[in-house]
Every structure is written in C-alpha cells, then in structure tokens.
Ligand code: IPM
C-alpha cells in the first residue's frame with residue numbers, strides 16, 4: 001500500500017510526524033506500506049508557487065491513501081485567492097473525488113471532564129457526521145467579488161445536483177446500517193431550494209434502506225440540539241458547509257478538536273485521512289499540539305481503505321491506553337493528569353502499540 005504523506009503547514013508537520021511513527025511500527029511488524037512525503041498548502045506555495053503542486057497531486061493520485069496534516073497560516077492570507085493554502089486542500093479533495101467525509105465524534109470516558117459541556121450530556125457519546133465534501137457553496141459557480149451599482153458585492157452559489165446528493169446519501173445510509181440505524185439529514189429546506197432538493201433526494205434514497213429511520217432537521221436547530229442533547233443523534237448526513245460548521249461544534253463533545261479524525265472517501269474507498277482541526281499557527285513549532293486526531297486518522301485509513309479492522313482496532317486501543325494512563329496534551333489536560341508534549345504523546349502511543 002502506498003501512502004502519500006502531506007504534512008502541510010503550522011502544526012501539520014509535528015502531528016504527522018507522530019502518525020508516521022505509528023506507521024513505522026506497523027511496518028516493522030510486517031505491514032507492507034510505503035510512504036512518500038510531498039508539500040501541500042502554504043508549504044506547496046513556498047516550494048513551487050502552488051498550494052497543490054503537480055508533483056503532489058500526482059503522488060496522491062498514485063497512492064492508495066493520503067495522510068494529511070493541516071494547511072493555512074496568516075502569512076498566506078493576503079495571497080491571491082487561487083494561491084491560498086485552503087484552495088490547495090479543496091482542489092485535492094475535488095481532484096480525487098473525495099465526496100464523502102466521515103467525521104466521528106466519540107467521547108473517551110476519561111475525557112468527559114475536558115469537555116466544556118456537563119459530563120452527563122456527553123458521556124457515552126458516539127456520533128458520526130457524514131459531510132458531503134466536493135459540492136455546495138464551496139464549489140458552486142458563479143462566485144466572486146465584483147462591482148455592482150458602484151459598490152463591491154461578494155457572492156457564492158449554493159448548488160447540489162441530485163446525483164451528488166444521492167451518492168453521499170448511499171454512503172450515509174450504509175454507515176447508519178452498520179451503526180444504530182438512525183440517520184438525521186440536516187439542511188435548511190425552510191429557506192433554501194438547494195436544501196429542498198437535498199431533502200427530496202434523501203427521502204427517495206431512504207426507500208432502499210427500510211431498516212434505517214430517517215429524520216430531518218434544520219441546521220440551526222441541529223446546532224442547538226448538538227450541544228443540548230447530542231446523544232439523540234447516531235448518524236448525521238449534511239452538505240459541505242453545514243458539515244464544516246457542525247463538525248467543529250461536535251468536536252467539543254469529545255473534549256477537544258485535537259481528538260477528532262476524519263476520512264474523505266471516493267467511490268472506491270480510496271481515501272484521504274486528516275484531523276478535522278486546522279494548522280493552529282499560534283502553537284506551531286512548539287511541540288504542544290495534540291497528535292491523537294492524526295493518529296486516529298491512521299486508524300480510519302486502516303478501517304476504510306485497507307479494510308484491516310484488526311490494525312484499526314489496535315491503533316485505537318493504543319490511544320485508549322494512553323488516555324487511560326492519564327497522559328494529556330494541553331488541550332485535554334485537566335487537574336490531576338500528566339501534561340505531555342506532542343512528541344511524548346506520539347512516543348506513548350508507539351509504546352502502547
Ligand atoms: C475542514 C477545514 C477546511 C474546510 C478549510 C481549511 C478549507 O475547515 O476541513 O473542516 O472548510 O473544509
């Protein structure tokens with residue numbers, strides 16, 4: 001299996017280095033994997049003037065799976081829009097057709113106190129958000145900033161075709177079937193035509209999955225319900241921008257955004273695996289970041305692309321063990337636990353493996 005390793009910017013290189021240590025252990029144990037590293041985001045721009053250099057895209061296309069850190073940083077915010085790091089990330093998602101983004105939120109019991117919500121609200125939480133990743137207002141045309149009637153206007157287009165909704169619906173129903181057989185489709189159909197179509201297609205696809213209870217919720221209510229009573233949800237399916245926002249909110253349910261991995265899959269389960277958090281420029285280069293979301297992303301790689309559930313479990317159990325050992329990076333630290341650095345956390349996971 002070929003893995004393209006794209007560390008990116010900010011804390012990306014530090015957290016990816018810990019995940020690579022985990023992969024090296026698996027390799028030493030006989031896993032037939034090859035890793036090759038390439039720049040993306042600001043690092044891609046610095047290396048060759050493009051946030052998604054041709055060579056990086058080529059490597060990612062040839063790979064079975066991609067491991068990505070994070071992109072972005074304040075020094076790139078004034079570049080022309082097509083040159084900004086985030087565009088590199090959006091382009092690789094689109095180029096590889098990674099339309100289904102799986103963002104699980106799971107609470108490790110020991111971290112209940114690290115969440116800003118009451119422990120009884122979050123304890124036992126196990127939620128999966130399926131976010132459509134290659135459509136919506138992120139990619140819809142036309143888009144831009146232009147002069148109209150003597151002033152600047154900014155505009156984007158929220159757009160979904162029924163085939164785009166249908167394919168992510170099938171992924172979400174499939175996942176719901178393997179979980180609690182409850183799927184909540186989140187949209188804003190009381191206002192947006194795009195959401196109206198989304199909802200219609202969800203209902204059509206639900207006929208193929210009679211065992212799954214499909215419900216519908218407006219996104220504003222979903223945002224409230226996620227922090228009011230998150231355990232009412234099993235699997236959520238939603239569009240690109242609503243999923244972006246709701247998945248950040250759901251990370252707080254699991255103690256810290258530093259804990260949440262993700263998988264972005266195409267039709268053939270080729271995938272890109274990345275933590276859902278960003279590049280955290282404020283703590284970059286200081287060995288403070290939480291590498292667990294990235295390490296758990298490797299577990300998802302084994303689960304979804306390599307279909308090696310035993311290894312996925314092995315990685316997840318190693319993470320459970322270091323949490324049970326009371327080791328904590330700053331973001332999940334609470335009184336009475338032991339604060340460790342990013343690399344120490346990586347070493348502890350390796351030892352637990
Ligand atoms: C995410 C991020 C990205 C997104 C940014 C960095 C472009 O927030 O993966 O959630 O909006 O999709």
Ligand code: MG
Nearest residue numbers: 244245248276
């Ligand atoms: Mg986001």
